[in-house]
Amino acid sequence: MACQSVCVIMDEQALLGLNPNADAPYRHRAMAYFEQLKESQDGWEVCAEALAKGIYHDDHVKFFCFQVLEHQIRFRHAGLSAVQQQLIRETLMKWLQNQLMNAEPEKPFIRNKAAQVFALTFVMEYLTLWPKFFFDILTLVGLNPCGVDVYLRTLMAIDGEVVDRDILHLPDDIRRNTLIKDQMREQCIPTLVESWFQILQTYQQSHPEITCQCLEVVGAFVSWIDLNLIANDRFVNLLLSQMSVEELREEACDCLFEIINKGMDPADKIKLVESLCQVLQSAGFFNVEQEEDVDFLAKFSRLVNGMGQSLVLSWSKLSKSGNVKEAAEALQALESKVPLLLQLLVHEDDDISANIVGFCYEYLHVLKQLPQLTDQQKANLEAILLAVMKKLTYDDEYNFENEGEDEAMFVEYRKQLKMLLDRLAQVSPELLLEAVRRVFNSTMQSWQTASFMEVEVAVRLLYMLGEALPASHGAHFCGDSTKTSALQDMMRTLVSCGVSSYQHSSVSLEFFETVSRYDKFFLVEPQHIPIVLMAFLDQRGLRHSSPKVRSRVAYLFSRFIKTLHKHMNVFIEDVLTRIQDLLELAPPENGFPALLTSDDQLFMFEAAGVLIVHGESPVERKTVMMRSLLQPLMDAFNLLLSKLSQESEQETQAAIGDCLSHAVGFASRTSKAFSNKQTVKQCGCTEVYRCCLQTFLPALSVPLQRGPLRSAVRSFLHRMIICMEEEVLPFIPSASEHMLKDCEAKDLQEFIPLISQITAKFKRQVSPFLQQVFMPLVLAIFEVLGRPAEENDQTAVLEKQMLRRSYFTFIQTVAASGMNEVMANQGAENIERVVFTIIQGAVDFPDPIAQKTCFIILSKLVELWGGKDGMVGFPDFIYKHIVPACFLAPLKPTFDLSDAQTVLTLSECAVTLKTIHLKRGPEFIQFLQQEYLPSLQVAPEISQELCQVLQQPDVKVLKNYIKAFFQRAKL
Structure with missing residues (x-):
């Protein structure tokens, strides 16, 4: 061991901080020590010695030592001397040798970190310094369970460093990894495969966890090694025998899936899949109904999905290459898997079913490409359709009022089933239509006694038909008479059988979704509109006990009214009376929860606006109705605005501010009903909206709740510029004056589009006003841009950048408007100042969007x-x-x-x-x-x-x- 002078002892005090329960000062000291060892030229050798000699028994210290070593190898390997590199190799092998003799194996987190360090060393040294890496490790560990465990973990870590496609590698790393794989194939892969076989055989009874690890390694490596080393009788038979061992079967399944997934010649792939299926079938794995282990079945379903998709791909390749005989064999192989597919698709566990959807979808795609279907293929189609219908059904445990993770997963699963339904429609629209009609009609005949799940799925299927049927039948109620009459019959049944009264929120929602989906039906049969309108308006819809239903129905009601407004004339007054309480502004201090949220109320105001504007009432009557709709908002607004200035509580101020903003938003939403054919002026509503402007504009000068109020009033002005034409112009100067006072960057940035909109729309008409407001606006922008900002305040920097862009866009709008005089009349000094800012924007700020402008x-x-x-x-x-x-x-x-x-x-x-x-x-x-x-x-x-x-x-x-x-x- 080198560097004895350094490797005397570690800082024991610092090591105390490695314990997760240590106090902050100790933890900080440990972190500092970690950095010190990482950065020093040879400090890491302390850790190497500690690992090689097993000096420390504390798990956190051992992990720490490996971390320091890992840093050296990953970031400093090239700078280490040959002696130091040799020291790392010796340290790792001594540590591994110690594992073989330890009575107790290391904790998994330490073994994982050790494997990572082994893998990193392998990546750095295998091609040059350590070509016998695997030979050395296998010679040392033999069949010792602790050693084999580390060996397998190292192989998985190598897969992560060299192979894993989910990890982003740099081009140099990719080149190096390719060389490593090539050298491994040449030098050691057969040896590794042999070691895996020995491990699988030796440990399947005594150490199932090691066997599972080994199966994972085989699955990971099979994608890039010679498949014949694995896909042979002795290896596959061993894997199949492990499919019958409870602790191993899931991993064995995953391993077989990876083998099946390997890219290969279509004919060879079919042979491999068929031989595997034969063995699995004779071993009884195809008897899905008798298998109780759902976790295993989910893995098995994934394996069958992989086999099925492989066969589809092989069939597709053979068909394209004109290989008729082999393509026919592939199709036959494919068809023979359909009974198994159906068993798995219809399984009551959704995970098992979801795992086979890919194969099912691609099988339907194959059928779509065939010139003619056999009776068996038609039967398969029908069986898939019935399975999808059954699986679309909710179960008893679904929580509609408080949807959690399980519910979200079912919603995703339903989307997959919808894809199958759409694909079924492409293969045989007639079959789909007939099957849905059968299920729908039989359920609607007895909906009073049927479970909510049956009723919901019957209506849901009718809804799904709209998107599933081919585009040529998109109109649904014109064109092909068979489809038209089938859909029309079902819609007639839906609206007249009384199912809208079913007492379950899922059925209520599905009913309203479907009548909105097929709103064109009511253009053909308008006699059904009254009955559906009543459903929307009473406890089945807008007054339903479920807030979720009420909220969705508010949106669907607005859509329904917009489509069918021409048929609503006789109902307008009645509908407006019935929804009057839903149009009230909920006062902030009211303790009663409102039936609808303010967002839902927006749709109600829009619907009310559409009814008034598009009705056939005389202009005078429209004026009265629009005033009745908007006057309560104005009255409430006036009251709340005076209340706001007297209120000292911040929370109450915010509630009043919200309420005021909602009032403006509701009034704004009613204006969406107007169009080029039905303008504000033609409907006699100009005066009502002028009153709204007079009511709302004073809010601009209120200092409290400034942000939300200004935003709401500004949005209203945008709408009025679109709807009221020049009638809005008298209000713009005073509104602008208020909005330019005490501005923040965000205020100005949002105000500029309003001025640009006026400029672009009214041009010469607003020239005098623009000349007047031009410099005050420009100066306000200069003032905000000139304010000092905190160096690290990224929000302020971004806001200034956006304001600068808005400013340049405004100047562009003015320059392009043909109103030369607006800028020309600002005086030479001001013009020069403005043009200098444009020069500055073009050159000085690295913002290409602003520079372009x-x-x-x-x-x-x-x-x-x-x-x-x-x-x-x-x-x-x-x-x-x-x-x-x-x-x-x-x-x-x-x-x-x-x-x-x-x-x-x-x-x-x-x-x-x-x-x-x-x-x-x-x-x-x-x-x-x-x-x-x-x-x-x-x-x-x-x-x-x-x-x-x-x-x-x-x-x-x-x-x-x-x-x-x-x-x-x-x-």
Whole structure:
């Protein structure tokens, strides 16, 4: 053992801190000691000696020593001397030798860490320093159980370092790993396989845990070694014998699955699968009903799934290559597995069933490709369909009101079954339709006495038909008469048989989902609308005892109304009366829980808006109804706003703030009913919404709950700009004034889109207002951007970046709006200040999105003011600032030409140069050649080349050239 001077003793005080229960100071000292040993040139040798000599008995200390050693090997191996590398090898082998003599084996966590260190050493040294790694270990451990355990754990750790595809490896590591595998195949794989066989044979009775470990190793390595070493009679027979041993059967199953999964020639794969199936069948494994161990059956189901998918893949390859005879044999092999597939698919344990879905799905895909189905294949189809229908059914234990992990897993499993149903529909839509009709009709005839599971799945199947049937029948109630009449009959039965009264939330939900799914049915048979409307409105729907049902029904009701509004005319007043209490704003201090949440109420207000706007009532009546809908919100808003300013409790303030925001949100949602054909003006609702604006806008100047209130009012203004046209304009100046007071970055960032929306929509109409608000807005932005921020405050940095982007977008909108006067009338000093910020944005901030916008603005300004009759003094500005910006920005180290967004910025930079040339002509070329490019030390021939490209008409040529120009410049 080297370095005796260092390896005297470890810091005992520091080691005390390794105990998980140690006090903080001890733990800190242990961490510091760990770092010290890791970083020192030879400190790790203390740990090596401790492991080789077995000095310490404390598990945490031993683990610590391995950790220090691991760090040396992983990060410092190349820097170790030959003597030190030899020391590591000797340490590991001495430690392993000690294990063989210990009465008690080490704890699993220490053996795992040791295996990791062995594997790391193997990876670093096998190709060069330690080619006899496995020979040395196998010679030492023989068939000693403790030694074999470490050997197997090491093999699994090697798999993780060298093979595992789920672990991301660097290109150099991938090359090294390929060399390692090649050398292993050449030198030692047969020896390893032989050792696995001996271990499996020796320990299957005495040490099942070691046998399981060995099976896992075989499964891991089989993907890249010669399969003939494993897929032979002696090995497979041994594995099959272990399928009958209770402690080993699950691992044996997994091992066989990995063998089956190995890529190989289709004919060989079929032979392997068939021989395996033959043995499994004769051993009684296909008698699934007699097997009680569900954990094993889940593994077995996965194995059968692997065999089935392998056969499908082989059939597919043989069919494509035109090998008719062998393809037919593959199909026959495939068909013979279907009875087993069906047993597993219909098994009452969902895990077992879910594990076979992949094979089932691919088998259906095979049937879909066949020109004609045999009677047996049709029977298989029907059997799969019945199995899927049965498995879709909920069980008694499903908790609908408090769904946990088991429920979530069943929902996922149902999605897999739906995939099977969709695939069945592609193979035989007629069969699916007929089977669903049979199940649905028989269940609906006796729904009063049927279990909720039966009723729910019957309605669910009707719902699923809508997505499963081929697209050509997408309209469902027109086209192919057989499908049309079948669906129409079932819908008629659903809405008239009374099943909507079934007292279970799952059935209620499925009923409303289905009538909403097939809302087009009611366009064909509108006589059923009243009965369904009543179901929506009473205790079956919106007043159901389950909050979950009420919430979902609120959304579905809104959808139903939107689709069928043309048929609602006679019901409008009645519906609005019946839902009136559901449209009330729930006051914050009310102790009673509301039937609907505020999010659900949004859908109710939208539905009410649609009923009013799209009804056939005269305009006067629509005005009255809309006022009745919105006036209570305004009244409540006024009351709550005055209450807010008097309230001192923060919690109550927040509750009132929420309530006020909801009131604005509800009013906003009603406006979604308007369209180009039904505008606010045509419906006589302008005055009502103006009153809303007058009511809501004062909230902008309230200091309490500012964030949520401003956000709600701003959203309302966005809606009103869309719906009310120029009627909204008188409200914009005062709203803007309030929103620009005491701004934060986020406030401004959210306010700018509103101004941009007004600019883009009203253009010249808002020019006077824009001229007035332009500089106050710009100054407010400058003020916020200029505020100092904490160095590490990433949120503030991001908010400023987003505000800067919003600011540039606003300037872009103004520049592109055709309202030259908005900026031109701000005074020379202000214009200069603004344009300087655009130059700064283009050059100084490494944000390609903002930079791109800045170059777009500069192009536009050159276009507006850069010509002969442009703004006085602007040509000078072009030469002094805009041209340099076009060169300085791309030359910055942060300007990354491999980034797609930056390349787009460079394109806009090229467009800016092109625009300058279009406006200034030969004068610009002369400036570049004689003044600017020489100042950058650009060679005359390159200058000339650039100027020639600039003068070509196609801007694409310039864009490509500019990219190459700056790539060269940056070399």
